[in-house]
Amino acid sequence: xxxxxxxxxxxxxxxxxxxxxxxxxxxxxxxxxxxxxxxxxxxxxxxxxxxxxxxxxxxxxxxxxxxxxxxxxxxxxxxxxxxxxxxxxxxxxxxxxxxxxxxxxxxxxxxxxxxxxxxxxxxxxxxxxxxxxxxxxxxxxxxxxxxxxxxxxxxxxxxxxxxxxxxxxxxxxxxxxxxxxxxxxxxxxxxxxxxxxxxxxxxxxxxxxxxxxxxxxxxxxxxxxxxxxxxxxxxxxxxxxxxxxxxxxxxxx
Amino acid sequence: xxxxxxxxxxxxxxxxxxxxxxxxxxxxxxxxxxxxxxxxxxxxxxxxxxxxxxxxxxxxxxxxxxxxxxxxxxxxxxxxxxxxxxxxxxxxxxxxxxxxxxxxxxxxxxxxxxxxxxxxxxxxxxxxxxxxxxxxxxxxxxxxxxxxxxxxxxxxxxxxxxxxxxxxxxxxxxxxxxxxxxxxxxxxxxxxxxxxxxxxxxxxxxxxxxxxxxxxxxxxxxxxxxxxxxxxxxxxxxxxxxxxxxxxxxxxxxxxxxxxxxxxxxxxxxxxxxxxxxxxx
Numbered sequence: 001x002x003x004x005x006x007x008x009x010x011x012x013x014x015x016x017x018x019x020x021x022x023x024x025x026x027x028x029x030x031x032x033x034x035x036x037x038x039x040x041x042x043x044x045x046x047x048x049x050x051x052x053x054x055x056x057x058x059x060x061x062x063x064x065x066x067x068x069x070x071x072x073x074x075x076x077x078x079x080x081x082x083x084x085x086x087x088x089x090x091x092x093x094x095x096x097x098x099x100x101x102x103x104x105x106x107x108x109x110x111x112x113x114x115x116x117x118x119x120x121x122x123x124x125x126x127x128x129x130x131x132x133x134x135x136x137x138x139x140x141x142x143x144x145x146x147x148x149x150x151x152x153x154x155x156x157x158x159x160x161x162x163x164x165x166x167x168x169x170x171x172x173x174x175x176x177x178x179x180x181x182x183x184x185x186x187x188x189x190x191x192x193x194x195x196x197x198x199x200x201x202x203x204x205x206x207x208x209x210x211x212x213x214x215x216x217x218x219x220x221x222x223x224x225x226x227x228x229x230x231x232x233x234x235x236x237x238x239x240x241x242x243x244x245x246x247x248x249x250x251x252x253x
Numbered sequence: 254x255x256x257x258x259x260x261x262x263x264x265x266x267x268x269x270x271x272x273x274x275x276x277x278x279x280x281x282x283x284x285x286x287x288x289x290x291x292x293x294x295x296x297x298x299x300x301x302x303x304x305x306x307x308x309x310x311x312x313x314x315x316x317x318x319x320x321x322x323x324x325x326x327x328x329x330x331x332x333x334x335x336x337x338x339x340x341x342x343x344x345x346x347x348x349x350x351x352x353x354x355x356x357x358x359x360x361x362x363x364x365x366x367x368x369x370x371x372x373x374x375x376x377x378x379x380x381x382x383x384x385x386x387x388x389x390x391x392x393x394x395x396x397x398x399x400x401x402x403x404x405x406x407x408x409x410x411x412x413x414x415x416x417x418x419x420x421x422x423x424x425x426x427x428x429x430x431x432x433x434x435x436x437x438x439x440x441x442x443x444x445x446x447x448x449x450x451x452x453x454x455x456x457x458x459x460x461x462x463x464x465x466x467x468x469x470x471x472x473x474x475x476x477x478x479x480x481x482x483x484x485x486x487x488x489x490x491x492x493x494x495x496x497x498x499x500x501x502x503x504x505x506x507x508x509x510x511x512x513x514x515x516x517x518x519x520x521x522x523x524x525x526x527x528x529x530x531x532x533x534x
Binding site for chain 2: 049051054055056073074076077079080081083084086087088101102103104105106217
């Protein structure tokens with residue numbers, strides 16, 4: 001039997017953090033930003049079936065990067081948490097803040113318990129308010145820390161660079177198509193050291209929490225045809241009118 | 254639930270167990286006490302007085318289905334509530350109308366709505382129409398103990414089947430037995446009269462408007478002969494709830510729309526109390 005080496009707690013935590021960060025850095029980023037009518041989620045994800053962005057509850061959505069099975073597991077737990085809470089109490093008692101707290105505790109415990117490997121995930125939980133002031137975005141990292149984000153944020157491989165790009169250009173009053181174009185341009189910065197890229201609708205997974213939607217459930221995926229239309233409205237004069245069309249969309253879908 | 258010791262902090266291990274896409278199954282494993290069917294029943298049969306909902310009718314037309322319910326809840330020979338809602342949206346393309354013990358029925362509807370929504374969120378796909386009908390069946394079966402004590406819930410399920418591209422209706426008995434009804438159906442205490450009226454009026458080539466008129470006519474007839482079914486309350490402005498479900502999804506008609514229809518029908522009934530006549534030959 002060999003004597004176990006002494007590893008200082010600092011070193012152990014640093015190792016675990018580095019392990020998790022490396023896992024997360026391998027994947028492409030996800031961008032979340034507020035716009036005039038709600039919150040927009042944009043991910044680079046060529047898969048039609050395996051989602052990085054999902055609905056959790058009426059006004060709450062979830063976006064994640066990292067290891068699929070881990071963030072999918074957390075997503076399902078979140079849906080169960082929200083549905084149970086809404087069933088036990090009332091639908092209005094399910095909040096993004098509550099969900100973010102639960103995720104923070106879960107991730108924190110997994111990170112600091114020696115028994116399990118840390119989760120290689122980073123999450124965003126967002127809730128759309130009845131008014132723009134009510135919009136909330138929470139960013140959760142692999143170690144369970146929570147950050148309350150204002151306006152726009154990116155998670156994943158090149159998060160800092162993309163977040164910087166986003167926050168310099170982001171306005172709360174943007175239309176759907178303006179916000180989408182900004183998000184796509186920001187994701188295009190993520191060249192992994194290479195040149196800027198232009199992403200096509202086929203490579204994107206896009207969803208919104210749209211407060212103008214008449215239904216109780218505000219989450220809506222934007223399909224390829226809509227994306228193509230929204231992305232195509234380039235130019236100064238054209239930017240406004242298609243955005244109006246975008247606002248009218250939720251009803252017809 | 255945050256205090257659960259066998260989980261990782263805020264998430265009990267049951268939340269992180271993969272493979273369950275049914276909310277009822279999840280509830281059964283994690284908090285069985287919250288599932289209506291698992292409630293302990295008194296050892297000796299007792300009769301409980303509770304408000305009952307009565308008549309629900311439905312009719313299909315090419316391209317959809319219409320569901321309607323009266324607004325009266327009764328307790329014995331008393332009117333317990335004049336404006337109860339008995340027709341609910343189940344999901345985007347289906348609705349459920351409830352007859353029977355109101356309290357249990359409304360709870361069942363909440364759980365059913367959640368069951369469909371939960372599956373949709375977890376799986377990223379909508380349950381098939383048969384799948385939805387079967388889930389409802391299972392829930393009624395879970396209520397059998399209560400039904401034996403006189404607290405039965407007998408829903409009617411209708412909606413637009415996206416795969417078939419047609420409206421469909423299912424009725425249930427207290428044991429959860431389901432049967433698909435071609436054309437039209439009714440459930441609840443006034444259903445015998447409503448079904449009779451609808452049988453004479455119904456035509457398979459109805460438009461949505463004609464189907465809507467026919468179901469409201471049949472509710473009028475049910476109220477005419479069944480004291481537990483409420484007719485259109487012109488004085489208070491309380492009218493039946495009518496939902497039309499087509500390819501475009503669930504659409505509950507506004508009180509103004511149903512009110513106008515109910516007033517028209519009422520005006521005709523003043524001239525001919527027995528209602529419209531179907532052709533004899």
